[in-house]
Amino acid sequence: MNPDPALEPALARARDILAQSPRVAAFSGAGLSAESGLATFRDPDTDALWSRFDPTELASLEGFEANPGRVIDWYNWRRSKYAAVAPNAAHRALAAQTRMIQITQNVDHLLEQAGVAAERIYHLHGNMLYDRCHNRNCDHHERVDLDKPRQLRNCPRCGDYLRPAVVWFGESLPRETWVQAERLCRELDCLLVIGTSATVYPAAGLIDVVRQRQSRVIVIDPNPGAASDVADVHLAGPAAALLPALLEGFDLASTAR
Ligand SMILES: [Zn+2]
Numbered sequence: 001m002n003p004d005p006a007l008e009p010a011l012a013r014a015r016d017i018l019a020q021s022p023r024v025a026a027f028s029g030a031g032l033s034a035e036s037g038l039a040t041f042r043d044p045d046t047d048a049l050w051s052r053f054d055p056t057e058l059a060s061l062e063g064f065e066a067n068p069g070r071v072i073d074w075y076n077w078r079r080s081k082y083a084a085v086a087p088n089a090a091h092r093a094l095a096a097q098t099r100m101i102q103i104t105q106n107v108d109h110l111l112e113q114a115g116v117a118a119e120r121i122y123h124l125h126g127n128m129l130y131d132r133c134h135n136r137n138c139d140h141h142e143r144v145d146l147d148k149p150r151q152l153r154n155c156p157r158c159g160d161y162l163r164p165a166v167v168w169f170g171e172s173l174p175r176e177t178w179v180q181a182e183r184l185c186r187e188l189d190c191l192l193v194i195g196t197s198a199t200v201y202p203a204a205g206l207i208d209v210v211r212q213r214q215s216r217v218i219v220i221d222p223n224p225g226a227a228s229d230v231a232d233v234h235l236a237g238p239a240a241a242l243l244p245a246l247l248e249g250f251d252l253a254s255t256a257r
Contacts, residue, residue, distance in 0.1 A: 001089065001241040014218045014233040014246055021189035021216060025254045026094055027103045027206055031195020031221055033110050035240045036085045050074060060169045064134070068161050069152045075128075075164045076149040082128055083146035087114035090194065090239035093246075099253035103181045105196060105203050107166045109146070122181045124173050124203050126166035135160035173202065184254060185209040190216040192246075194239050198227035220246070 003011060018024060053074070057063045064071045087095075091114035094102060102111050103122045109129045111121050133140040133155040140157045144150075144164075155162055167173055182205075185191065191210040198204040204226065210217055211230055219231040220239050228234040235242045 001238070003235075003241045003245045004237055007235055007237055007242070010233050010235055011242070011245060014235060017190055017216045017218060017232060018246070018250055018252065021252075023188045023254055023256065024190045024192060024252045025101045025103060025184055025188055026097075026192045026194060027196065028094075028111075028194040029105045029196025029198075032090055032104070032239055033085075033088075033106050033108050034195065035088045035090060035238055036110055038082065038085050038108055038110075050077060056169050059166075061171060064161075064163060064168070068163075072152040072163070076151075079128060079144065079146045079149045082108055085110070087111070088240045090243040091116075093243040093248075094194075097247060097250065097252045099251065101184055101254040103184070103206065105200065107164075122177050122184075124167075124177060124181060126164070126174065128164060128166060130165035131162040132165040133158060133160055134163045141165060178202070181206060182209060186213065187256075188213075188215050188254070190218060193217060193219045193221070193227045193231070194243065195221055196227060197221070197223070197225035199225070218246075 058071050058074045087110045091110050094111065095114035095116045101120050101122065102116055103124060104111060105125050107123065107125050107128045109127065112118060129144055131142045131144055135155065135158050138155060138158040138160065140155050142162065153162055154160065185206045186209060188210055191207065193207060198207055207217060207227055207230060216232045217230060218233045218235070219228045220235045220242050221228060222237055224234065
């Protein structure tokens with residue numbers, strides 16, 4: 001997929017910004033993985049089994065406490081969809097920047113699958129690859145096999161239920177990950193914002209942090225939105241076409257050498 005020729009001037013401006021930016025990080029959202037065929041749960045879904053449920057009730061503390069087995073069954077269904085998708089050209093272009101940190105709102109594993117080291121990915125909304133103990137005082141985590149997710153079960157350490165290690169509606173972000181992401185954004189020269197409308201706070205506040213220090217923001221998203229309104233450059237197209245063209249030839253880093 002080649003970028004739209006009409007975007008060449010904007011691509012050139014964005015490449016100039018990157019060339020002048022010693023510290024760059026990426027901040028991605030659903031648009032990055034949508035091109036792999038992964039629908040967000042805000043998209044209409046036609047699956048008869050689950051279409052009558054409101055996802056905001058299933059992906060919530062109240063939903064889990066009311067019916068934990070149903071919530072786990074729903075996640076197992078979602079995980080089976082995750083198992084069937086593969087990284088796209090945008091994930092691969094990001095993975096080629098081996099010194100760059102990936103901040104993502106996505107709970108999928110496609111950056112990992114593209115080759116990004118786990119310690120270079122800040123999953124602000126958690127990660128479907130893991131279950132964690134529902135008991136906040138227990139830090140038990142388990143890797144999940146997306147092909148063979150397991151039924152509702154108990155924590156081997158404390159006996160409470162295990163649940164997906166993702167952030168549900170009404171829950172706060174994983175504190176340590178958030179602190180790391182915010183600290184990183186305070187030091188950046190440029191933030192690449194990919195496939196997120198940046199309307200969900202506090203994650204969207206990272207863009208504000210970057211703007212406050214007069215650093216640059218490059219947005220890649222087919223649609224205009226809150227992020228593109230404050231961007232130095234808005235590349236209005238799909239990430240799978242634009243990111244490879246934007247990043248080609250660069251070896252970007254997120255922290256000073
Ligand atoms: Zn436990």
